[in-house]
């Protein structure tokens with residue numbers, strides 16, 4: 001999937017390969033994007049972009 005030969009992961013937000021970041025379900029978010037998301041005001045148009053990118057994460061399906 002989003003894992004390269006070097007071990008870097010592709011961030012779902014900026015779509016760049018990064019070494020450090022967090023996993024949110026099956027999506028990887030790099031450190032920089034994580035930080036800027038926290039700092040971005042919800043009224044900022046940039047925040048809508050982050051939300052759109054986060055929608056790519058497939059949430060676990062509840063089976064029971």
Ligand SMILES: [Zn+2]
Nearest residue numbers: 011014030033
């Ligand atoms: Zn990123």
